[in-house]
Amino acid sequence: MPKDKAQRSQARRRQEFERLIKQHERSIYAAAMRLTGSHQDAEDLTQDAVVSAYLGFDKFELGTKFRAWMLRILRNTHINRYRKKQRSVSTVEWEGLGDESRAPGGVESSSLPDLEAEVLRKVPDEGIVPALDALPEEFRIAVVLSDIHQYSYDEIAEELDIPLGTVRSRIFRGRKRLRKSLADYARERHLL
Numbered sequence: 001m002p003k004d005k006a007q008r009s010q011a012r013r014r015q016e017f018e019r020l021i022k023q024h025e026r027s028i029y030a031a032a033m034r035l036t037g038s039h040q041d042a043e044d045l046t047q048d049a050v051v052s053a054y055l056g057f058d059k060f061e062l063g064t065k066f067r068a069w070m071l072r073i074l075r076n077t078h079i080n081r082y083r084k085k086q087r088s089v090s091t092v093e094w095e096g097l098g099d100e101s102r103a104p105g106g107v108e109s110s111s112l113p114d115l116e117a118e119v120l121r122k123v124p125d126e127g128i129v130p131a132l133d134a135l136p137e138e139f140r141i142a143v144v145l146s147d148i149h150q151y152s153y154d155e156i157a158e159e160l161d162i163p164l165g166t167v168r169s170r171i172f173r174g175r176k177r178l179r180k181s182l183a184d185y186a187r188e189r190h191l192l
Contacts, residue, residue, distance in 0.1 A: 017057045020066045031071055035078045049074040068161040131181045139174030146171050
């Protein structure tokens, strides 16, 4: 392909990407807000997801559902950022020692939804994260959206662009696998 033709094609793809992002920016940001619970974190997550989508836009098939594709990238970006944060070595300021308002990893508990902060305080992630990682992606995403981020089944169906029955099935099967993989862990720590 001649260089001019390739450059024109690349420019058209970039313009199409920009048009689609502008068309869906509100719903993308709203989903980021639901995932993070913070305006600053939602802006950062949205920006990271848009960059990832731009870099992978050549894999997107025009004519398919851009919003669903973009929300999948947003969720995956959020999950990857969460995992990275959980795996990073945390440091604690001397002034912060004994401060009950901090969650594991040095994250302010007020920046996390209440339920998620409570779970993070009670259950060490060395048992949960590997069990979640072991789940097939479709189960893991449904369980994380439902149990950690408190999405309703209807919201999950909309976000994943799948039928409500499929959402129920994935959550049921994902939780069943988690129960099985975490049973020994829970018994050892007298959680059961």
